[in-house]
Amino acid sequence: MEIAIPLYDRFTALDAVGPYEVLWRLPDATVRWVGTQARPYATDRGLKLVAEATLDDVPAPDVIVVPGGTGTLAALEDERLVEWIRAADRTSTWTTSVCTGALLLGAAGLLDGLRATTHWAYKDRLAGYGAEATSQRVVEQGKVITSAGVSSGIDMALLLAARIAGDDVAQAIQLRIEYDPEPPFDTGSVAKAPERIVAMAQSPTPTAAGAAG
Amino acid sequence: MEIAIPLYDRFTALDAVGPYEVLWRLPDATVRWVGTQARPYATDRGLKLVAEATLDDVPAPDVIVVPGGTGTLAALEDERLVEWIRAADRTSTWTTSVCTGALLLGAAGLLDGLRATTHWAYKDRLAGYGAEATSQRVVEQGKVITSAGVSSGIDMALLLAARIAGDDVAQAIQLRIEYDPEPPFDTGSVAKAPERIVAMAQSPTPTAAGAAG
Numbered sequence: 001m002e003i004a005i006p007l008y009d010r011f012t013a014l015d016a017v018g019p020y021e022v023l024w025r026l027p028d029a030t031v032r033w034v035g036t037q038a039r040p041y042a043t044d045r046g047l048k049l050v051a052e053a054t055l056d057d058v059p060a061p062d063v064i065v066v067p068g069g070t071g072t073l074a075a076l077e078d079e080r081l082v083e084w085i086r087a088a089d090r091t092s093t094w095t096t097s098v099c100t101g102a103l104l105l106g107a108a109g110l111l112d113g114l115r116a117t118t119h120w121a122y123k124d125r126l127a128g129y130g131a132e133a134t135s136q137r138v139v140e141q142g143k144v145i146t147s148a149g150v151s152s153g154i155d156m157a158l159l160l161a162a163r164i165a166g167d168d169v170a171q172a173i174q175l176r177i178e179y180d181p182e183p184p185f186d187t188g189s190v191a192k193a194p195e196r197i198v199a200m201a202q203s204p205t206p207t208a209a210g211a212a213g
Numbered sequence: 214m215e216i217a218i219p220l221y222d223r224f225t226a227l228d229a230v231g232p233y234e235v236l237w238r239l240p241d242a243t244v245r246w247v248g249t250q251a252r253p254y255a256t257d258r259g260l261k262l263v264a265e266a267t268l269d270d271v272p273a274p275d276v277i278v279v280p281g282g283t284g285t286l287a288a289l290e291d292e293r294l295v296e297w298i299r300a301a302d303r304t305s306t307w308t309t310s311v312c313t314g315a316l317l318l319g320a321a322g323l324l325d326g327l328r329a330t331t332h333w334a335y336k337d338r339l340a341g342y343g344a345e346a347t348s349q350r351v352v353e354q355g356k357v358i359t360s361a362g363v364s365s366g367i368d369m370a371l372l373l374a375a376r377i378a379g380d381d382v383a384q385a386i387q388l389r390i391e392y393d394p395e396p397p398f399d400t401g402s403v404a405k406a407p408e409r410i411v412a413m414a415q416s417p418t419p420t421a422a423g424a425a426g
Contacts, residue, residue: 012234013230013233013234014230014231014233014234014390017226017227017230017231017260018227018230020226020227020260021225021226021227021363021364024257024258024259024260024418025417025418025419026418027418027420027421030259031258031259031260033259033260040253040263044237045237045244046237046243046244046246046265047230047233047237047244047246047262047263048262048263048265049260049261049262049263050253050260050261050262050263052259052261099391119391120388120391137393137395138395148391149389149390149391150234150389150390150391150392151234151367151390151391151392151394152391152395154364154394154396155394155395155396155397158396158397158398159397162397162398165421166421167398168409168410168413168421169413169419169420169421170397170398171398171400171406171407171410172400172406172410172413172414172419173414173419174396174397174398174400174401175333175400175401175402175403175406175410175411175414176362176363176414176416176417176419177227177362177363177364177401178312178332178333178350178361178362178363178364178365178401178402179363179364179394179396179401180350180361180396180401180402180405181364181367181368181392181394181396181401182350182351182365182368183367183368183371183387183392183393183394184368184371184372184375184383184387185371185375185380185383185384185387187384187385187387187388188387188388188391188392188393188394189388189391189393190388192393193384193385193388196381197381197384197385197388198388200381200382200385201385201386201388201389203389204238204389205237205238205239205240206238206382206385206386206389207240207382208240208378208379208381208382
């Protein structure tokens with residue numbers, strides 16, 4: 001089973017690595033890191049991950065996981081990337097996204113008429129692609145699974161692991177990565193966070209309200 | 214504020230990227246990816262992350278985050294890495310680990326007499342370094358914070374973010390990465406998982422019980 005994760009400049013590291021950490025552990029799985037060029041791609045803030053193959057090298061993966069990031073809006077203009085997603089989806093078993101990666105699925109025409117989710121700050125943009133935006137963390141619509149912001153890719157990938165290899169394998173992977181979350185606060189969604197925290201979180205690098213420029 | 218994440222061959226991607234995704238968002242934070250050599254380092258299964266500086270280039274970071282991985286046991290024999298951790302801790306404000314990264318803190322002599330945690334499958338090894346092993350997800354002992362397996366680094370980093378920049382900033386980061394976990398199963402710790410799942414999860418790549426070789 002070939003799982004492809006396409007990279008582009010200023011993608012968000014955890015969007016891609018959360019699902020990777022789950023999916024490489026599946027039986028007979030090979031994860032392919034691809035890009036318009038085979039080269040390192042910078043994440044939002046410096047860290048680089050290596051795409052070892054080009055998009056053309058991996059035309060028909062079984063599973064596609066499209067990450068989001070501060071670079072997604074620029075990536076929407078990259079016709080090679082969008083066309084690869086559109087073409088790969090024709091033969092994929094599963095087509096998935098994390099965070100604003102959903103906008104790339106949308107630009108490829110894959111969300112028309114579907115319910116879908118993305119990062120809370122970008123929810124309104126999904127409607128432009130004919131999708132019905134929800135605030136759910138993970139939305140499964142046939143073979144298309146979208147998930148909410150950044151960290152939600154872990155939850156999405158565990159669901160996907162269960163669909164692919166059964167609940168027991170998915171549960172064992174969850175235990176292996178010791179995913180028994182204990183967030184120190186309960187402010188991880190817009191519905192739960194106080195208004196001043198939502199205001200601070202409009203920026204990728206929040207500063208204390210009093211210190212905001 | 215300089216945050217150093219040391220890489221070594223076959224570290225676990227999420228151990229490093231979970232904390233990165235939280236900590237780069239702190240005000241005035243610079244994350245430095247370091248290694249005994251400045252080069253790409255392979256994670257457990259192929260993906261490579263780039264260390265852009267050597268350990269010598271970053272001798273006195275404010276914060277150290279040591280990841281674990283299937284390569285940790287080999288890394289324990291790397292005297293340059295262990296000595297760097299030992300020396301960097303002398304001037305650090307915070308010294309932290311994720312997963313089996315705690316064994317590297319232990320080898321550097323930093324856990325003697327402290328309570329500490331690590332990946333559940335490696336808990337017994339902590340005692341060899343004079344630490345009192347616990348099953349807690351995150352253990353704070355003065356400036357040393359250890360966390361449990363793989364995904365726990367996100368929880369650890371949010372606690373650390375609160376210590377460094379205050380609760381509001383940490384909460385806004387939690388919202389920005391939309392960390393409102395909804396694991397599809399409740400099997401993320403040994404205490405919660407059925408015995409057959411614990412048996413399967415002894416391997417980094419679990420297979421269904423019936424299919425085990």
